[in-house]
Amino acid sequence: MLVVIAEVELKNGVESEFKKRLAEQHKILSKLDGFVSRRLLKSSDGKYRIMVEHQSKETFEKMTQSPEHKKIHDESVTFMESHPIPKIFEVVYG
Numbered sequence: 001m002l003v004v005i006a007e008v009e010l011k012n013g014v015e016s017e018f019k020k021r022l023a024e025q026h027k028i029l030s031k032l033d034g035f036v037s038r039r040l041l042k043s044s045d046g047k048y049r050i051m052v053e054h055q056s057k058e059t060f061e062k063m064t065q066s067p068e069h070k071k072i073h074d075e076s077v078t079f080m081e082s083h084p085i086p087k088i089f090e091v092v093y094g
Helices: 015-029 057-064 067-079
Strands: 002-008 035-042 048-054 085-090
Touching: 002 057, 015 035, 015 067, 048 057, 057 067, 057 085
Parallel strands: none
Antiparallel strands: 002 048, 002 085, 035 048
């Protein structure tokens, strides 16, 4: 299992619309091979992170190269102050 977490800085006033888009995007991403989940997290200090779970590094990389992901990524960054920088984790227990 692979987990990818990216900190995102949303532009002011876009949280509601961003969450709507994430729900729409989830319908597309959930059909791709290896997809497990995608969540928007908000910490107590108000920072956001997107967490994606995938079955493997290979299925995650295949997803990131798909036209569906490119469209979703390009749309998502319009809500952000800057591009997210993902951190990739391999699940070693659990």
